[in-house]
Amino acid sequence: MLRRLEVQNLAVIREAALDLAPGLNVLTGETGAGKSLFVDALALLLGGKPEGLVGPFGDSLLVTAFFQGEGEERVLSRRVGARSTPRIDGEVVSLRELAEEAERWASLHAQHAAFALLRPKRQEEALDALLDPALKAAYREAYARHRALLAEKEALERALRQKAEREDLLRFQLKEIREAKPAPGEDEALEGEARRLRHLETLRARAGRAYALLTEEGGADLLAQAARELQAAARVDGGLEPLLQDLEGALRAVRAVAVELEAYLEGLEADPARLEALEARLALLERLKRKYGPTLEEVLAHAERLEEELRGLEGGEERLKALEEALGAAWAEVRSRGEALGRARQEAARRLEAAMGEELAVLGLPQARFLVELIPLPEPGPSGLEEVAFRFSANPHLPPGPLSGASGGELARLALALALLTGAEAPTVVLDEVDAGLGGEAAWRVAERLARLAQRRQVLVVTHLPQIAAKADRHFRVVKEGEGVRVELLEGEARVRELARLLSGQYTEAALAHARGLLEGG
Numbered sequence: 001m002l003r004r005l006e007v008q009n010l011a012v013i014r015e016a017a018l019d020l021a022p023g024l025n026v027l028t029g030e031t032g033a034g035k036s037l038f039v040d041a042l043a044l045l046l047g048g049k050p051e052g053l054v055g056p057f058g059d060s061l062l063v064t065a066f067f068q069g070e071g072e073e074r075v076l077s078r079r080v081g082a083r084s085t086p087r088i089d090g091e092v093v094s095l096r097e098l099a100e101e102a103e104r105w106a107s108l109h110a111q112h113a114a115f116a117l118l119r120p121k122r123q124e125e126a127l128d129a130l131l132d133p134a135l136k137a138a139y140r141e142a143y144a145r146h147r148a149l150l151a152e153k154e155a156l157e158r159a160l161r162q163k164a165e166r167e168d169l170l171r172f173q174l175k176e177i178r179e180a181k182p183a184p185g186e187d188e189a190l191e192g193e194a195r196r197l198r199h200l201e202t203l204r205a206r207a208g209r210a211y212a213l214l215t216e217e218g219g220a221d222l223l224a225q226a227a228r229e230l231q232a233a234a235r236v237d238g239g240l241e242p243l244l245q246d247l248e249g250a251l252r253a254v255r256a257v258a259v260e261l262e263a264y265l266e267g268l269e270a271d272p273a274r275l276e277a278l279e280a281r282l283a284l285l286e287r288l289k290r291k292y293g294p295t296l297e298e299v300l301a302h303a304e305r306l307e308e309e310l311r312g313l314e315g316g317e318e319r320l321k322a323l324e325e326a327l328g329a330a331w332a333e334v335r336s337r338g339e340a341l342g343r344a345r346q347e348a349a350r351r352l353e354a355a356m357g358e359e360l361a362v363l364g365l366p367q368a369r370f371l372v373e374l375i376p377l378p379e380p381g382p383s384g385l386e387e388v389a390f391r392f393s394a395n396p397h398l399p400p401g402p403l404s405g406a407s408g409g410e411l412a413r414l415a416l417a418l419a420l421l422t423g424a425e426a427p428t429v430v431l432d433e434v435d436a437g438l439g440g441e442a443a444w445r446v447a448e449r450l451a452r453l454a455q456r457r458q459v460l461v462v463t464h465l466p467q468i469a470a471k472a473d474r475h476f477r478v479v480k481e482g483e484g485v486r487v488e489l490l491e492g493e494a495r496v497r498e499l500a501r502l503l504s505g506q507y508t509e510a511a512l513a514h515a516r517g518l519l520e521g522g
Contacts, residue, residue, distance in 0.1 A: 001458040002106060002428045004066040007041045009055040014484045021474040024454035027462045028469050028498060029478035034485045035462045038478075039110045039432045046108055047099035050080040056483070067105040069427060076102055107425050109415035110408060110432035110462075117390075117415050118403055122424075124388040127372060129424035130348040131341075136383070139337040143382060146330040153323045160316050167313055170306050173292070177303040180284055182296045187285045194278040211261040214254055223251045338385035345374055345388070352421065359417040363449065364442035365410065367396045390414075409436025413446070419453055428458045435465040443467040466502035470518035495519070 005018045012034050018025075027035045037053075041063040044050055054061045060081025067074045076098060079085040086098035093101075107116040116122045128136055159166070227247050234240040285296065292302040349372035356370040371391040381387075391400035394410055403411065412434035419425040431450075438446060447467040453459055454473065461468060469475060475490045477498050490498055499515035500507050 001068060002065060002460070003068045005038060005041065006062075006064040006066075007038065008062040009057045010041055010061045010063065011037050011053055011055050012480075012484050013037055013055065014057045016485070016487045018476060018487065019489070020458065020460065022458055023473035024451055024471055025458070025460045025474045025476070026469045026472035027460070027476050027478060028464065028502060030480065031464075033478045033480050035478045036110070036432055037485075038460075039108065039430060039462060042102075042106060042108055042430055043110070044078050044080065045076050045098060045102040046106070047095055047102075050084070054080060065102075065105075067428075069105075074101065074105065076105075103426065105426055106428040106430060107415070107419075108430045109412045109434075110430070116426070117411060117418070120387060120389065123390045123403075124383060126390075126418050126422045126424040127345060127348055127352060127388050128383075129422040130352060131344050135337075135341050135344050139334070139341045139384060140382065142330065142333040142337045143380060146327065146334050149323060149327050149330050153320065153327060156316060156320050156323065159313065160320065163313055163316065167310065170310050170313075174303055174306045174310070177288060177292065177299060177306075180288055182285055182288060182299055184297050184300070187282065187289075187296055190278055190282055190285075194275060194282060197275040197278065211258060214258040214261070223247065223254060227251055334380050335385075338380055341384050342374065342386055345384070345386070349374060355421050356414075356417055359421060360413065362442075362445050363413045363417060364438050364446065365394055365413060368392065368394045368410075369396070369400050370414070371400045407436070408433040409438075412436070416446070416449060416453065419457065420449055423456065425457055428460065429453065430460045432462040434461060435463045435468060438465065447471050464502060466499045466515065466518055469499055469502060470515075470521070 001022055002020050004020065007013050007016050009015075016038075018027075018038065027038060029035045040048070040053060042065065044053070044063050045065055050061070060079050062077065062079045064075065064077040067076065075087075075089050077087045078095075078098060079087075084095060086093050086095050088098060088101055103116070107122075109117055227244065230240060230244045230247055234244050288299045289295065292299045353370055353372055357368070360366075360368040360370060369392070373389045373391055374386040375389055376386050377384075390403055392403050392406055392410070392414060393400040394406070403414065406414065412431045415425075415429070416431060416434060419429055434450070435443065435446060443465045444467050447465065447470070450459055450461060450468060451471040454471075461472075463469060475495050475498070477488045477490050477494075479486045479488060488494070496512055496515045496519065497507055499518055500511035503514055503518075504511040
């Protein structure tokens with residue numbers, strides 16, 4: 001439901017807020033006071049045009065609505081000035097996104113703003129509310145399955161048209177990788193070997209100098225002399241024995257390193273052919289990595305994907321044949337379920353037409369005619385084989401036409417009747433001009449039906465009829481105040497006085513007594 005509506009700088013409203021209640025909420029006030037501006041405010045959230053609505057109290061207007069449902073809350077707002085800024089829960093969104101979210105919460109029926117009822121989608125939803133939900137669910141399931149199969153078939157046909165070219169490319173890439181026979185980590189090992197061959201002279205000079213320092217220049221001899229001296233000293237002082245052992249170990253290690261360096265130097269031979277082969281192999285591996293992956297592991301994984309795709313293309317014709325058979329069965333199911341849905345709609349349409357005729361007569365439109373037209377579609381659509389269109393005429397001499405030709409009051413009463421008969425409305429229903437041209441017994445009947453609807457939905461009504469105002473669970477009055485307006489929540493005697501004003505325009509004892517009687521009877 002709509003918990004709170006805040007308005008800033010909307011036409012003559014500087015700043016105002018409505019804290020709404022569940023059930024029936026009513027706005028009354030003098031003619032021209034600005035009651036319908038709150039309906040205009042909600043229309044802005046539903047995507048309405050803001051022409052002429054920015055007031056004189058600033059450069060922009062702001063409308064904020066606080067909605068609350070079962071375990072869910074939403075704050076919808078729209079600022080209009082040099083540009084429009086729609087928001088949902090503080091996040092900037094497109095105007096379309098804001099309108100779609102607002103439609104989940106509120107249905108608006110007013111002059112030039114009957115967004116809900118004039119849309120074919122809402123007319124379809126109203127009729128389908130009278131059906132077994134399983135019928136439409138079954139059709140949508142069949143339609144979605146057919147669409148999925150069709151999309152798969154089209155994609156496969158595109159692939160098959162390009163099959164030869166694609167297969168050539170896949171086979172070329174796979175051959176390039178398979179012939180190279182890369183191994184994980186091979187590039188790193190080859191790079192190490194090639195690096196040694198590239199820097200052979202540097203390695204020979206450095207390793208040779210190290211060998212000379214250890215042998216020819218007496219490195220090991222000096223350690224041997226030191227060991228002999230320490231051995232003699234250890235005969236006198238046994239505490240030197242550990243140092244002697246360390247020194248002898250170092251001497252053995254130096255001699256071992258010298259032996260290995262000698263073998264290393266003997267193996268350092270130039271091999272231009274080997275280096276050339278290594279460079280060629282590394283260039284091949286680098287080219288594969290550039291084309292198919294940053295590592296050889298990725299190159300091998302790409303080869304596996306190529307093989308899988310090739311297998312898929314090789315079975316494409318068989319899959320296409322299977323898809324065509326499945327599509328035929330799916331199409332037959334779409335038609336079958338669509339026809340069942342269409343028959344149910346025909347039956348529901350006749351029932352709704354009869355019930356609407358009776359309800360509109362009660363609501364002050366005794367000669368009105370309401371028809372439901374089911375227009376066959378050239379191709380099955382997401383919601384069925386036909387389009388639902390409501391037709392209406394308040395004049396018995398004119399054929400029923402589109403609802404866009406109805407007046408604001410007629411639209412509001414159509415919406416009220418449909419809401420009562422179908423239950424296909426948003427949690428909050430907003431009605432303006434529902435009382436246009438009404439009085440006497442018809443006013444009481446409209447008031448009674450608004451109260452009945454308010455038992456199932458939150459209802460916000462702009463009215464001048466005391467019969468409707470007396471049924472309100474929460475009653476607001478819009479009052480002119482200087483250049484702007486003020487909104488008052490009416491309770492107690494203040495509400496009695498407003499009903500008296502609506503009854504007679506005066507606050508006489510008779511009018512006040514009549515007003516109290518309305519409240520007691522309401």
